[in-house]
Amino acid sequence: MTAAAGERTRAHGWRIIAAQECRDLWLSGRGPLLLFAYAVLLSAVTYLAATNQILNFLEQRESVNLVLQIAVAVGVLLTLVVAADAISGERERGTFESLLLTPVSRGAIVLGKLVAAMSLWGAAFLVSVPYLWVLGKGVAVVGEAVALGLVIGTVLALSMAAIGLVISAVSSSNKVSLAVALFLMLALFAPTQLPAMPTSSVGDLLVRINPVTAGMHYIQLVLLKGHGWTQDLTYLISPVVAVVAAVVALAVAGPRIVRLAGGVGSG
Amino acid sequence: MPGVTLEARELSKWFGSRTAVDSVSFTAREGEVIGLLGPNGAGKTTTIRMLSTVLAPTGGEFSVAGVPSSRPADIRARIGVLPESAGYPAHQTGLEYLIYHGRLFGLSRDEARNTAVKLLGQVGLSERAQSRISTYSRGMRQRLGIARALVNDPDVVFLDEPTLGLDPAGQREILTLVRTIAEARGTTVVLSTHTLPEVEQVCSTVLILDKGKVLAAGTVADVTSTDANRQSGHLRVPPAQVARAKEVLGGVAGVSVLSDERRDVIAITATDGMNAALSAVVDAGIPVLSFQIDGARLSDAFLAMTRGSTS
Amino acid sequence: MRLLIAALLLALLPATASATVEVAVAETRIDSTVGAYLNIRTTVTNTGAEPTGKLIAHLNVASLNDVYVDLEDWTAAPTQSVEPLAPGESAQVSWDVQAVNAGVFNVYAVVLPNGSSALAVSPPIHVEVAGRRILSAGGALPIALIVPLLLGLAVYAVRRRLRATA
Ligand SMILES: Nc1ncnc2c1ncn2[C@@H]1O[C@H](COP(=O)(O)OP(=O)(O)OP(=O)(O)O)[C@@H](O)[C@H]1O
Numbered sequence: 001m002t003a004a005a006g007e008r009t010r011a012h013g014w015r016i017i018a019a020q021e022c023r024d025l026w027l028s029g030r031g032p033l034l035l036f037a038y039a040v041l042l043s044a045v046t047y048l049a050a051t052n053q054i055l056n057f058l059e060q061r062e063s064v065n066l067v068l069q070i071a072v073a074v075g076v077l078l079t080l081v082v083a084a085d086a087i088s089g090e091r092e093r094g095t096f097e098s099l100l101l102t103p104v105s106r107g108a109i110v111l112g113k114l115v116a117a118m119s120l121w122g123a124a125f126l127v128s129v130p131y132l133w134v135l136g137k138g139v140a141v142v143g144e145a146v147a148l149g150l151v152i153g154t155v156l157a158l159s160m161a162a163i164g165l166v167i168s169a170v171s172s173s174n175k176v177s178l179a180v181a182l183f184l185m186l187a188l189f190a191p192t193q194l195p196a197m198p199t200s201s202v203g204d205l206l207v208r209i210n211p212v213t214a215g216m217h218y219i220q221l222v223l224l225k226g227h228g229w230t231q232d233l234t235y236l237i238s239p240v241v242a243v244v245a246a247v248v249a250l251a252v253a254g255p256r257i258v259r260l261a262g263g264v265g266s267g
Numbered sequence: 268m269p270g271v272t273l274e275a276r277e278l279s280k281w282f283g284s285r286t287a288v289d290s291v292s293f294t295a296r297e298g299e300v301i302g303l304l305g306p307n308g309a310g311k312t313t314t315i316r317m318l319s320t321v322l323a324p325t326g327g328e329f330s331v332a333g334v335p336s337s338r339p340a341d342i343r344a345r346i347g348v349l350p351e352s353a354g355y356p357a358h359q360t361g362l363e364y365l366i367y368h369g370r371l372f373g374l375s376r377d378e379a380r381n382t383a384v385k386l387l388g389q390v391g392l393s394e395r396a397q398s399r400i401s402t403y404s405r406g407m408r409q410r411l412g413i414a415r416a417l418v419n420d421p422d423v424v425f426l427d428e429p430t431l432g433l434d435p436a437g438q439r440e441i442l443t444l445v446r447t448i449a450e451a452r453g454t455t456v457v458l459s460t461h462t463l464p465e466v467e468q469v470c471s472t473v474l475i476l477d478k479g480k481v482l483a484a485g486t487v488a489d490v491t492s493t494d495a496n497r498q499s500g501h502l503r504v505p506p507a508q509v510a511r512a513k514e515v516l517g518g519v520a521g522v523s524v525l526s527d528e529r530r531d532v533i534a535i536t537a538t539d540g541m542n543a544a545l546s547a548v549v550d551a552g553i554p555v556l557s558f559q560i561d562g563a564r565l566s567d568a569f570l571a572m573t574r575g576s577t578s
Numbered sequence: 579m580r581l582l583i584a585a586l587l588l589a590l591l592p593a594t595a596s597a598t599v600e601v602a603v604a605e606t607r608i609d610s611t612v613g614a615y616l617n618i619r620t621t622v623t624n625t626g627a628e629p630t631g632k633l634i635a636h637l638n639v640a641s642l643n644d645v646y647v648d649l650e651d652w653t654a655a656p657t658q659s660v661e662p663l664a665p666g667e668s669a670q671v672s673w674d675v676q677a678v679n680a681g682v683f684n685v686y687a688v689v690l691p692n693g694s695s696a697l698a699v700s701p702p703i704h705v706e707v708a709g710r711r712i713l714s715a716g717g718a719l720p721i722a723l724i725v726p727l728l729l730g731l732a733v734y735a736v737r738r739r740l741r742a743t744a
């Protein structure tokens with residue numbers, strides 16, 4: 001291996017890994033299938049929302065809000081699942097040692113896998129756009145919904161992908177990793193399904209602390225209640241803190257937890 | 268004398284309180300094929316993983332291809348490894364897989380493709396280059412793994428049980444490949460195995476490991492002569508006479524009877540040749556149906572040294 | 579001379595008009611449709627020289643064309659409390675209101691100071707709520723069919739490619 005080759009490995013290692021992981025995900029892996037299931041779900045919700053509009057149960061903005069919340073929630077969930085499989089899954093398939101044997105740094109491996117997981121969120125977001133458009137056209141809400149989905153969804157997806165990778169790296173098996181990731185997802189998303197959102201100050205605090213409920217609540221305030229983008233920025237504190245903390249944790253711990261065997265205490 | 272390409276000093280690895288590798292020291296030189304020999308759990312894989320920087324040693328130091336262990340990425344750039352029971356991405360083709368790994372070692376797209384095509388030819392996979400790895404046989408996968416270990420034109424190659432699960436023809440192919448690699452490239456090859464003929468066939472030196480410790484090291488001739496005086500053999504007598512024969516043999520100085528053998532065959536080892544043992548049996552009037560000396564082969568040295576742990 | 583009068587007035591003022599507050603609204607006209615949410619934003623400012631006590635802000639909806647208004651339907655929390663304001667300080671108070679009836683309304687906020695001083699009232703916001711536009715679910719159906727169909731084809735193509743090269 002020449003010096004130039006070493007230089008290339010250092011500079012582009014993560015890109016090469018990301019490109020291959022994306023190819024694996026989209027050309028031969030679960031990517032298209034997950035996206036298809038996602039589209040079927042959004043179709044069902046959109047159709048129900050549209051018929052409900054006719055029955056006067058749902059106002060137009062309400063149906064856009066409903067579909068956007070589901071699109072973000074499920075898109076983020078899929079991203080988390082792909083991230084949680086990224087390292088523990090490779091360990092189980094026995095392909096991880098070969099990757100560790102390349103001169104690419106551990107950080108580059110993590111970054112490449114993070115990018116690949118985020119590609120699923122990007123695709124999910126693109127798929128959701130036509131649904132938002134068909135429900136929101138005519139009330140000048142589509143642009144706002146798309147922008148909200150992009151910003152909030154990306155912040156949530158990135159933090160979940162980073163957490164998913166950490167979980168995957170430290171889990172002793174792929175099953176454990178997926179179970180922990182799903183449990184986390186459930187714990188974070190369950191409160192969004194509770195009927196009373198912030199009515200008391202304690203309730204409001206709970207909504208604000210949880211980055212998922214806080215982000216979802218912000219979407220609802222802007223999209224549904226007609227608030228300005230800057231009016232409730234404080235709701236974005238916990239999503240932003242979460243994404244920064246998760247990415248920093250991944251960057252700091254990544255090189256140490258990306259190793260041959262998962263679990264605690266082993267080499 | 269060719270330069271030292273591999274040096275380990277007091278290399279140790281503990282998993283919790285269990286010792287996997289215990290103060291292993293050795294050196295290997297350019298063009299040398301060194302056999303890492305030992306029973307299951309001896310620490311072969313762990314040693315290779317430490318030297319290839321995927322496992323951090325608990326103690327000790329090493330250098331590979333002149334690079335100290337403190338620069339793991341530089342070591343990885345100069346070595347090629349066939350990991351123990353490696354997995355392969357089932358849906359990639361052999362060619363895609365090698366190109367990807369070539370790129371991870373810093374080759375440009377074209378260089379990686381050329382290298383991949385050349386290596387697939389060398390390991391005899393040219394025809395199946397465009398097939399998915401899921402359709403490869405075990406032997407083909409092993410050969411693909413060896414090709415992968417060569418994408419960066421390494422100075423040192425580690426092969427962890429490359430013939431595992433292959434039929435005799437497949438084993439011969441792989442071993443020929445290993446010899447070709449070492450001869451043509453001047454590469455140091457570390458070959459881990461528990462199949463002894465393999466070592467005698469291709470290795471210039473051996474390192475016998477047991478329970479994480481080095482039991483013997485040196486050329487194949489050196490190691491066999493370490494215990495050269497000790498010979499082993501098999502003696503077949505009528506089943507009815509086995510007990511008496513054992514009794515007689517037990518009385519001969521320097522001869523010991525090994526227990527765990529077939530009913531009518533008695534395995535013995537002797538430090539001063541077999542004559543005394545044989546004449547004692549004959550003198551006692553026990554008919555000898557057959558007698559075979561195993562000779563001072565590596566397997567004897569190996570079995571003798573590691574007997575305690577294998578049974 | 580004028581200065582003297584001004585000084586005199588200032589000295590007397592606290593006694594008569596202690597803690598004066600003003601309520602301003604962010605917009606004076608809103609057009610909406612039935613079922614939509616409106617965000618009514620107001621700014622309460624202490625224009626007096628003394629700090630206020632705790633204030634109560636209350637939102638009201640008055641119909642201008644005899645449509646029945648039940649305030650409870652429009653907002654669950656028409657009354658909010660405002661923390662005491664120092665002189666010159668102001669606070670943002672906003673209400674999320676759902677326009678439940680079609681019609682023309684005036685929406686205004688009232689701030690009730692502590693004690694017996696006068697109420698402060700915001701200018702009214704003219705709100706016109708149009709009846710619901712009827713949407714056709716037919717518009718949503720093609721999208722709901724086409725998107726999964728296209729992705730299904732993509733899945734099929736990928737599977738086929740995998741099988742073809744196996
Ligand atoms: N990840 C691990 N955690 C705990 N113990 C381990 C781990 N890996 C290896 N060991 C232990 O270290 C010792 C050496 O194992 P190693 O795999 O190096 O042996 P080996 O010589 O390669 O054996 P084999 O011939 O079966 O491949 C064994 O006792 C094994 O149980």
Ligand SMILES: [Mg+2]
Nearest residue numbers: 311312313351
């Ligand atoms: Mg092993």
